[in-house]
Amino acid sequence: MVRRAIIDIAAMSTVRQLLPETLLPPSKGFPTRDKLSDLQSTIGALGVVRQRFDTVSNWAMIHDQLGRFLLTGLFYDAHARESAGLAAAENPDHLRLIVLSQIACNPMIAHPDMVGLAETFATSIFKIDPGQGRSDFALYWREALEALDAMPKTFRMTSRTFLHHGSISRRRIAKDHAMFPITDDERADLLQRSAGDIEAALALEHDPGGEPDLNLYNSLAHAYHDLAEVEVRRSTPPEQVAVLRAKANKATYSAYRLNPDNSYVLELYARDRLIGADEDPDGAASVALEVLGIVYGAMQRETAELRRNALSRLADKAFDLLLRSAGTVHDTEPATEGKAIQQALSALGDGVNHREGMALDDFPRANRIDAAARLGHPLLRSNAQAVRLRYILACMDHPKDFALQLELLETLDGNRAILSPQLDLELAILMHQRNRHHEASRRFQKLRVLWVRGEHYVEVPDRLRWLLDEITGQKRQVRARIASGGDGARLHANVQELQNDRVPFRVAEFDSTQLRPSANLSGLIAFGHNGPLLRPLTAG
Numbered sequence: 001m002v003r004r005a006i007i008d009i010a011a012m013s014t015v016r017q018l019l020p021e022t023l024l025p026p027s028k029g030f031p032t033r034d035k036l037s038d039l040q041s042t043i044g045a046l047g048v049v050r051q052r053f054d055t056v057s058n059w060a061m062i063h064d065q066l067g068r069f070l071l072t073g074l075f076y077d078a079h080a081r082e083s084a085g086l087a088a089a090e091n092p093d094h095l096r097l098i099v100l101s102q103i104a105c106n107p108m109i110a111h112p113d114m115v116g117l118a119e120t121f122a123t124s125i126f127k128i129d130p131g132q133g134r135s136d137f138a139l140y141w142r143e144a145l146e147a148l149d150a151m152p153k154t155f156r157m158t159s160r161t162f163l164h165h166g167s168i169s170r171r172r173i174a175k176d177h178a179m180f181p182i183t184d185d186e187r188a189d190l191l192q193r194s195a196g197d198i199e200a201a202l203a204l205e206h207d208p209g210g211e212p213d214l215n216l217y218n219s220l221a222h223a224y225h226d227l228a229e230v231e232v233r234r235s236t237p238p239e240q241v242a243v244l245r246a247k248a249n250k251a252t253y254s255a256y257r258l259n260p261d262n263s264y265v266l267e268l269y270a271r272d273r274l275i276g277a278d279e280d281p282d283g284a285a286s287v288a289l290e291v292l293g294i295v296y297g298a299m300q301r302e303t304a305e306l307r308r309n310a311l312s313r314l315a316d317k318a319f320d321l322l323l324r325s326a327g328t329v330h331d332t333e334p335a336t337e338g339k340a341i342q343q344a345l346s347a348l349g350d351g352v353n354h355r356e357g358m359a360l361d362d363f364p365r366a367n368r369i370d371a372a373a374r375l376g377h378p379l380l381r382s383n384a385q386a387v388r389l390r391y392i393l394a395c396m397d398h399p400k401d402f403a404l405q406l407e408l409l410e411t412l413d414g415n416r417a418i419l420s421p422q423l424d425l426e427l428a429i430l431m432h433q434r435n436r437h438h439e440a441s442r443r444f445q446k447l448r449v450l451w452v453r454g455e456h457y458v459e460v461p462d463r464l465r466w467l468l469d470e471i472t473g474q475k476r477q478v479r480a481r482i483a484s485g486g487d488g489a490r491l492h493a494n495v496q497e498l499q500n501d502r503v504p505f506r507v508a509e510f511d512s513t514q515l516r517p518s519a520n521l522s523g524l525i526a527f528g529h530n531g532p533l534l535r536p537l538t539a540g
Contacts, residue, residue, distance in 0.1 A: 002027070002035050007074065007084060009048055009059045011099035013067035015125045017117065018051065018058035022108050033057065046070065056113070071096055097137050100125060101147035110152035118155050122148055122165040129172045130179055141173055141180065160211040163201035164219060167194040171223050174230070184234050191227040195220060195247075212454070214265065217255035221268055224248035225275075248272065260420035261457055263298055263311075270294050270314045277321055284321050285341040286385065291318040292345065293389040296360040300392065301422075301459060316356060319349055337379045341386065344374035361396055368393050384415050399463040400473050406430040421447070421456045429464045429527045437499040444531035451529065460527050467497075467525035467532070475524050480505075480534055484517040493521055493534055505534035 004025045012019040024032040036043065036059065037050070047066040051058050061067045072092040074081055081087060081095070089095035103109075104126075109118045126144040127134040137144045148166050149156075156162055171194045173180045174187040198220045206213060228244040252272040255265045270291045277287040295315045334340040348363060348371035360368070372393040380386035391408040398404060409427040413419050419427070425447060431440035450456065469476040480493035483502060491507055494500045503525070507515060514521065524535045 002032065002039065004084060005032050005036060005059075006043060006046065006048060007071070007086075007099055008103055010061055010067035010070040011096055012103065013061035014064050014071065014096055015100065015120075016064055017120060017125070018060045019103070020114065020117070021057045021059065022111070022114075023103060023106050024059070033059075068092070071099070093136065094140060097140055097143060097147070101143065101150070104147050105150040105152075107152050110155040115155070115159065118151065119159055119161045119165075121151065122162045122169075126169070127165060128169040130176065131172070135179075138179060141169075145169065157200065158204065160201040160204050160206070160216070163197040163204075164211045164216055167197040167201075167223065168219060170194040170197075171219070171226060175226055184230050188227065188230045188234065191223055191230060195223040195227060198223060214255055214258045214262065217251045217258065218265055218268060221248045221251035221255065221272065224251060225272075245275070259454070259456060261422045263457075266294050266298055267310055267314065270318075274314070274317050274321060283338075285338045285345070286383075288318040288321045288345060289341045289383075289389060290385040291315070293385050293392065297388065297392050299359045300395070300461075312356065312358065315358070319345070334377065334379060337383060340374065340377045340379045341383075344371050344377075344380075344386070347371045347374055360392065365397060368397055372397070381411075382415060384412055387411050387415070395461070395463065400468070402430050402433040402468075402470075406434050421450060422458045425458050425529060426461065426464060428531075429460065432467060432498070432525075432527070432532065433464070437501050441501050441531070448530055458529050460529065464527060466527070477537065478523060478525055478534070480521045480523060482515060482517055482519045482521065491515065495525065495532075495534065498525070498532065501532070503532045503534045509536050509539070 008023070008025065009019050021033045024036075026032065027035060036048070040050070047062040049060060049062055051060065061070075074084065074086070075089055075092045075095050078087075081089065086095055086098055089098055100121075104118075104121045108114070124134065126137060126148055128138055128141045128144060129135075130138055145166070148162075148169075151162075170190040173182075174190040174194070198216050201211065202213065202216050202220070224244050225248045228241050228248065231241050231244060249272055252269050255262075256269040259265055260269075273287050273291055277284050292315055295311045295318070299311050299315075334343055348367050350367055350370075352358070352363060352367070372390050375386045375390040375393070387408050391405060391412070394401060394404050394408060406427070409419075409423060409430060412423070413427065424443065428440045428443035428447065431437070431443065466475045467478070468474065476497065478495050478497040480495045480503070483492045483494055490504050492502050492504050495503045505521075505523070510521065510523075521534070523537055524539055525532045526535045526539065527533070
């Protein structure tokens with residue numbers, strides 16, 4: 001059993017994991033861990049070491065390559081391999097897979113203290129995702145999935161993370177036609193299982209630090225979309241395919257509601273809206289408008305550079321959809337909301353023949369202004385998507401017109417549209433810019449609670465970075481009185497120009513000799529995701 005224990009330790013070391021003592025193979029007489037300890041001076045030559053964390057001891061090799069060398073040597077020693085019960089191994093990697101599979105199905109791995117290690121088998125060890133560099137066991141993907149299914153059921157069916165990442169592997173296999181040349185029937189089985197596991201994960205209660213609903217809904221939408229494509233190839237009745245697409249739409253919308261600022265979520269949502277839009281000519285213009293508003297809004301953010309190409313392709317598809325359903329600009333008074341949308345978007349793209357890779361600021365300014373004016377048509381005043389795109393255009397061509405920007409965002413908020421955390425942040429800052437400080441303060445209080453509850457990627461646009469003077473457009477100088485209390489690095493002051501709102505400031509940025517309760521300060525107001533911050537007059 002000592003020899004087999006060293007094999008297990010080597011296998012776990014190849015995937016950069018420690019092997020807990022409770023997962024060591026049992027032996028007769030003394031426990032395996034004691035036998036290993038007695039041989040410590042001998043097995044040390046193999047690089048085997050024991051590490052203890054609190055009350056748990058683990059075994060490992062000092063380098064993952066030592067584990068690979070040992071298992072490779074074992075594979076080429078037919079007698080030793082057979083005596084270890086590994087005669088079925090076809091090559092060193094297959095041998096690794098067999099050993100790791102036997103460790104994974106150990107009932108002890110279901111213990112609550114080992115949840116992290118058990119989940120690692122799905123998230124990395126047996127993960128099949130060649131596009132992300134996880135292809136060690138791609139050749140033996142069936143055995144890898146079987147190994148995951150053989151893990152203790154008490155763990156498998158209670159871990160959101162395990163269910164999600166197992167489903168990701170199945171979907172990646174079903175999606176990759178080049179690396180996995182399997183039949184559509186088998187692809188359909190993989191995707192059905194993938195969707196089923198994600199739904200099972202969503203039915204479990206979310207634990208802090210566990211797999212969030214956002215990721216699960218995102219993957220579920222992908223699984224149902226991919227399954228619908230396979231079923232179309234299998235000549236499945238259209239009504240059954242429609243059911244799958246409806247499930248994908250529902251999952252996409254759920255993810256979008258949870259975090260409409262996440263670039264991957266909004267890309268999926270935009271693609272979802274474009275699918276099937278050709279079949280509804282009356283609604284095509286509205287879909288194109290919504291997608292363009294989402295995509296161009298995302299492209300204006302600094303963090304969107306990595307997703308620019310994907311977002312641009314979605315914008316192109318939206319324009320193509322519009323042109324197929326609308327044609328060119330007409331100066332006649334639009335009779336319907338759809339016609340008004342068609343005219344506005346046609347005006348935006350008027351004379352632009354090659355839109356590939358274009359962001360909204362690449363369009364001629366005259367086109368943008370014309371489109372914004374058409375989006376303000378009375379027929380579109382209550383259309384949330386028209387208001388959203390008009391707001392984006394206003395920020396671009398009239399960046400200091402805070403009155404117009406605030407009016408448009410409040411229209412969105414009043415229409416009960418999905419006001420993303422990013423737009424909610426901009427709304428709060430615009431209220432400060434328009435001297436509605438108490439309302440702004442209440443909005444920031446709600447936003448701070450939102451930041452604590454989950455991950456949201458928001459940023460303050462450059463035009464809203466500072467509190468500005470309405471007349472000059474320059475940074476507005478404010479007067480403040482230091483309040484009592486605060487921690488060592490940050491104090492607060494009541495700012496007169498913010499209706500005596502309590503605003504934090506960094507102690508190190510001001511003259512320490514003036515920092516006493518009730519002392520007066522002059523400074524500037526900068527805005528961050530948590531609200532206003534008092535800065536010195538010299539701040540850049």
